[in-house]
Amino acid sequence: MLSLSAYRSLFFPLGTDDLMEAQIQQISPAALAYIGDVVYELHIRMWYLMPPKQSRLYHQNVVAQVRAEQQAHYLQVLEPKLTEEEQRIVKRGRNAATKLKPKRLSPTIYQQATSFETLIGYLYLTNPERLTELLGCLPIATSESNALLQDHCRDNL
Template identity: 35%
Template sequence: MDDIFDPGLLRENPRQMSAATLAFLGDAVYELLARQKLAVTTIPAGKLHRMAIGMVCAGAQSQAYEVLEPLLTEEELAVLKRGRNTHPSHTAKNAKVADYRRATGVEALFGYLWLCGRTARLRELFDAVCAAAESASAAPAQAE
């Protein structure tokens, strides 16, 4: 039986896919990484859901864009910017347009990397985003 999570099952070339399609898939990849990170904690399940939402919302992904941009190769940066420049099919309900567009870029990048089978690179980039977020949340506590 084939592994249903094998990105090779999708026979399309990721470079030829629309940025919106990459973002559609990348949204799920990013959320799965967030949920996986949270699942190893001892936090009650009800709180885990709220924490996951906080990690994958447009505002958090917009901040992730800022962390990721200097870490990317030219190829990855091109995908990030192509996703950012995609014209959304709907308006962001709870996000600024600029945040929503940067979040779409992050999602497109994660979809692209997953389809290319670059799971180690996905983990590396996601870990960098998490480290930056943890550092930012710890900074105000240290200042007090």
């Protein structure tokens, strides 16, 4: 298992000082969601990496977590914990999502999922520590480590 510092250096190669706030504000919500999608899927893949499983089970677990419906649910889980700035980013993501017509989802689910990905992308670029905290609040799997994260999240965020 990777140490937390090794995980952070692998998962968050950009430090918080690498991009200026003005540069980040110029990044479109769609681009933030694009980055957020990749970062979130990598987080989920790392989460399910251990214990080893058959490829089919690994894939099923990951796909279940990266579906738009699940991301929309996770946004609802996180919303009470978000700062004003994070809520503003979520709103930017939601407004950007209204320009596209989803094929298999309701517009609301699509907007929430895009908002979730926008938030993840934004925090990846601006505050990896906060992103780590919020990702730790997601009820991804039932395990002892997840239960400890949930307790920490409930008590501290």
